[in-house]
């Protein structure tokens with residue numbers, strides 16, 4: 001009797017596995033993607049199954065568009081549980097409050113955020129050009145001895161949440177939020193100030209690379225560049241992104257060490273997100 005009830009109210013592990021490929025839990029909200037031909041009934045069954053198996057999940061949202069536009073937002077539809085898009089996510093002892101409908105957030109970058117924090121030297125000044133709700137900046141502030149992390153974002157709602165997160169994580173003496181276009185903010189107030197610059201916006205990294213360079217101190221420093229790259233089976237995405245960066249830096253007549261490239265994750269068939277650590281020397 002009990003078994004029969006299970007088959008009626010839950011989807012099979014096989015079906016759920018397909019959903020799990022594109023399944024994120026942010027705080028107590030699950031975000032799922034379903035095949036475009038999925039019915040409302042199937043969507044409800046998947047939601048119910050997730051809530052049964054993950055007792056901490058209070059809301060299930062369906063993602064119906066890719067992450068898109070300047071603010072890197074996605075369309076979300078409420079499927080089950082509490083009807084809300086705001087949650088608090090915990091990562092490496094830090095708390096991040098976020099409105100998933102109005103700000104970018106991905107739990108898939110957590111290891112990358114921690115990796116960058118481990119590279120930071122004591123007393124560094126860091127500029128995060130695309131800071132969102134402050135994840136990279138706050139992880140760095142809490143897990144390194146950085147002096148300060150100036151954290152820019154063009155989305156006023158993301159900056160509002162960043163301000164809340166700065167209070168939540170008590171890093172108000174280290175993380176300084178700024179609203180605006182990173183290009184303009186650097187041009188007006190941050191030229192020659194940084195030991196390290198973060199560029200966690202793959203779609204704009206190449207265009208904004210000259211501004212990241214202008215933000216570095218005269219003694220040089222590090223740029224953490226993120227890019228998306230398409231690569232067929234016979235191509236190497238790491239070599240492709242390295243080639244682009246070396247070309248861009250050479251055109252600017254900048255002195256640099258060989259960039260260190262790693263694949264952060266695959267973002268689709270033959271698509272990769274890459275992290276490139278660039279040591280700029282200047283002279």
Ligand SMILES: C[S@@+](CC[C@H](N)C(=O)[O-])C[C@H]1O[C@@H](n2cnc3c(N)ncnc32)[C@H](O)[C@@H]1O
Pocket residue numbers: 070071072104105106109129130131132133134135136152153154155158180181182183200201202
């Ligand atoms: C991919 S998200 C990364 C956010 C954050 N670093 C994280 O990992 O959660 C990129 C962010 O860049 C912001 N953005 C887009 N264009 C920008 C610009 N020109 N200047 C500053 N921020 C920008 C978006 O609002 C978004 O929050």
